[in-house]
Every structure is written in structure tokens, then in C-alpha cells.
Amino acid sequence: MRAITYDRYGGADVLQLSDLPVPKVGPDSVLVRVRAASVNPVDWKVRQGYLDQVLDVDFPAVPGWDVAGVVERVGLDTPELSVGDEVYGYVRKDWLQGGTFAEFVAAPVRTLARKPASLSFEEAAALPLTGLTAYQTIERSGLAAGQTVLVHAASGGVGSAAVQIAAARGARVIGTASERNHDFVRELGAEPVAYGDGLADRVRALAPDGVDVVLDYVGGDAVATAPQVLRPGGTVVSIVDAAARDELGGVYAWVRPSSADLDALTRLVEDGALRVHVDQVFDLADAADAHRASESGHVRGKVVVRV
Template sequence: MRAIAYSKYGHSDVLELVDLPVPKVGPDSVLVAVRAASVNPVDWKVREGYLDGIVDTTFPVVPGWDVAGVVERVGLDTPELQVGDEVYGYVRKDWMHGGTFAQYVAAPVRTLARKPASLSFEEAAAVPLAGLTAFQTIERAGVTAGQTVLVHAAAGGVGQFAVQIAAARGARVIGTASPRNHEHLVALGAEPVAYGDGLVDAVRALAPEGVDVVLDYGTDDLVGTTKALLKPGGTVASIVDAKARDELGGHYVWVRPSTADLDALTALIEAGQVRVDVAQVFDLADAAAAHEASQSQHVRGKVVVRV
């Protein structure tokens, strides 16, 4: 099969289009014929070796955890799925080796769900990691109707999903972003404020009594802004700063594969409450350019690779 792989850590130029054997399929896995995969910031961080201390790596590594495709072959005990099923998922395994930037990926059934019928394969591939991250931080924080939720980095890949999911639950959402993204946040259901100097005052102007929940997907001053804005008894959840847990008594979240949570996202998508923003689509052979586009942080929405 054709795949993108790298045999050492480094910049995007270590990525090569290669021929590799079709992966074997374990008893609780299925072989997915990949139609699309998407790039997440963690992909280039893994490629550059930043996760080497916590994740075992077997070279050559095929990158990618997000996938959308069709079940090609089933394992010995996979009653959940059948050949021909259209699926999507966050195919994170316990070590780095066989990822989704390939014609085929062996995926444990616990990482997959049936693809939303209303989405193309490219759109579906943009959902799993970012969508699950947003969903699981919101779940951990216990966001409910009537609360006021502050979302840091609301226009980012995860933040956009979080704004929509929280709004779908009936929460009032205030989102931080650069001014050029404010109109976009309004369309997603958030009240935008600019990050940086004056953030606390801007949020206080909208929510004089403070906020019930802080969801952090990227801010330079989580502790300071949270102490200034969070109501007594409120909750903070972060995917980037362990101080949310260690200093603020909240939650530090690392996203996990979950069929049930993907099904919940599918329901929101099919109900029209969550939309998917694809910024650019690259061919598999151009995966290095896809990594570079994501790493530049100048795109709004997800970068997708078509296989």
C-alpha cells in the first residue's frame, strides 16, 4: 500500500511517500480503506519528537490519528462493524507506527463509529480528535444549560467544536479570538472577545458576575484570568496546562478514543447543531505541505489529506 512515513524525527522534509505492507488485523480490529485523514497539531509534535518521552515509537512511522473510510476487512470478533460500513474515528494506539496517512489502517473497533451520513469523507476526517477533545472537556467540566462558559482559543480547531457543543447544551458562550475571527465566532454561537491585554475587563463587561466554566484550548495566562473571572464553585478544564488541575482544582484532559462519544458528536452533526470547517484539502503525496499548513497556524479550520 502507499503511505506517508518517516524513519527519523525531524521537520516536514522527513515525510516520504513509500510502499508498505497492508497492516495485519487483530481480533478486535478492522481494516479501514482510508478515504481521508486530517492533520492535528499533535501530528507534527510527534514527528519532531516532542512526545518521545511518553509514547513508544517504532520506525518507520505512518503519522495520523484521524480517519474516515470504509471497512475493508473485519477481525475475528468485531460484531460492531461489517465490511462496507462507512466509519470515522480517532485511531490512537499505544505506540507510534501505523497511522492513518495510508491507503489502509488497522483500527481497533473502540476507536471507530459510523460516519455521519451528511458529511463527506473529507469533512468526517476533520472531526474525531478535535471534536472528541472538545466534547470530553465539556463533559469533564459538566457544562449544562444556563451556564456561562468562557472558551479560550475559540476559533481554533478544538475551540470551534467546543463553542458549538456548549451552545447546543444551552450554555451562553464567550469566546476569545483575534478580531479577524470574531464574525466567525458569532456565526458559531459565541460572543467574541479579543485575547491579550484587556481580556478580563472585556469578559466582565459581558458577564459582570463572572463565568461558570473556563475551557482552555490555549491561553498565556490561564491561572490569572481564571482567578479573576471564575465564579465561586465554578470549574476549569484545560488540554494544554496542567495548572488547571494542580493550581486551580479543575481538570487536565488528554483526549481518549470513544465510540460512544463519537456517536454523540454524530447526533449533534446530523441535527445541524455542529458544523465542520475544512480549511484545505491536500493529496496524500502532498502530506508534507499539509503538515506545514497546520504548523503555520494561519489556517482556520482543519487541514485534510485525501487518500
């Protein structure tokens, strides 16, 4: 099968199109014929070696955790899925080697769910990691209807999902974004505010009593400024900065695969409460360019690779 591989840490130029054997399928896994995958910042951070102390990487590694495709073969005990099912998922295993930037991927059933019928394969591939991150961080924040939440990086992959999920829960949403993305953030259901100096004052102008929850999907000063915008008893959740937990008593989160949570995202999609924005689509052979596009930091939504 065709697959993108890299045999050492480095820049996007270490990615190459290779020919690999079709992966074996374990008892609780299925073989997915990949129709699309997507790029997340963690993909190129792993490729650059930034997470070497966290994740085992077996070279040559196939990158990618997001997938949308069709079940090609089932394992010995996978009653949840059948051959021909259209699925999507966040196929993170305990080590990184056989990723989703390939024609086939062996995926544990716990990482998959049936694809939302209303989404294309490209749109479905853009949702799992970002959607699960948004959903799980909102769950852990305890955000309730009628509360106010500040979403950092509201126009990005995770942030754009979080805005919509929070709004669907009946929360008021304020979202940080660059000026060029303010209209996009409004369309998602948030009140946009600009990054930079004076952010706390701009947030307080919109929410004089402070916000109930801060969701940090960007890092930088987001956690450091949280006490200036949170009302007493408020919560900060970060996927970037452990200070949210260690210094502010909030939550430091790492997304987990979950079929049940993917099903929850599917319900939001089918109810019209969650839409997916695909910024760019690349062919598999151009995966290095897809990584470069994600690394640029100017993506609205997600970068997708079509297989």
C-alpha cells in the same frame, strides 16, 4: 500500499511518501480503506519529538490519528462493523507507528463509529480528535444549560467544536479569537473577544459576575488568567496546561478514543447542532505541506489530507 512515513524526529521535511505492506488486522480490529485523514497539532508535535517521554514511536512511523473511510476487512470478533460500512474515528493506539496517513489502517473497533451520513469523508475526517476533545472536556467540566463558558481558541479545530457543543447544551458561550475570526466565531454561536492584554476586563464586561467554566485549548496565559474571570466555584479545564489541575483544582485532560462519544457527535451533526469547517485539503503526497499549514497557527477549523 502508499503511506506517509518518517524515520526520525524533525521538521516537515522528514515526511516522505513510501510503499508499505497492508497492515494485519487483529481480532478486535478492522481494516479501513482510508478516504481522508486530518492534521492535528499533536501530529507535528509528535513528529518533532516533543512527546517522546509520553508516547512510544516505532520508526518508520506513519503519522495521523483521525480517519474517515470504508471497512475493507473485519477481524475475528468485530460484530459492531461489517465490510462496506463507512466509518470515522480517532485511531490512537498505545504506540505510534501505523497511523492514518496511508491507504489502509488497522483500527480497533473501540476507536471507530459509523460516519455521519451528512458529512463528506473530508469533513468526517476533520471531526474525531477535535470533536472528542471538545465533547469530553465539556463533559468533565460539568457545564449545564444556563451557565456561561469561556472557550479559548474558539475558531480553531477543538474550540469551534466546543462552541457549538456548549451552545447546543443551552450554555452562553464567550470565545477568544483573533479579530479576523470574530465573524466566524459569531456564526458558531459565541460572543467573540480579542486575545491579548486586557482580556479579563473584556470578558468581565460581557459577564460581570464571571463565567462558570473556562475551557483552555491554546495554553499561554489562559489558565493563569482563569481566576480573574471565573465566578466562585467555577471550573477550568485545559488540554495544554497541567496548572489547571495542580494549582486551580480543575481538570487537565487528554482525549480518549470512544465509539460512544463519536456516536454522540454524530447525533449532534445529524441534528444540525454541529458543523465541521475544513480550511484546506491536500493530497496524500503533499502531507508535508499539510503539516506546515497546521504549524502556521492560522488555520480556521481543520487541515485535511485526501487519500
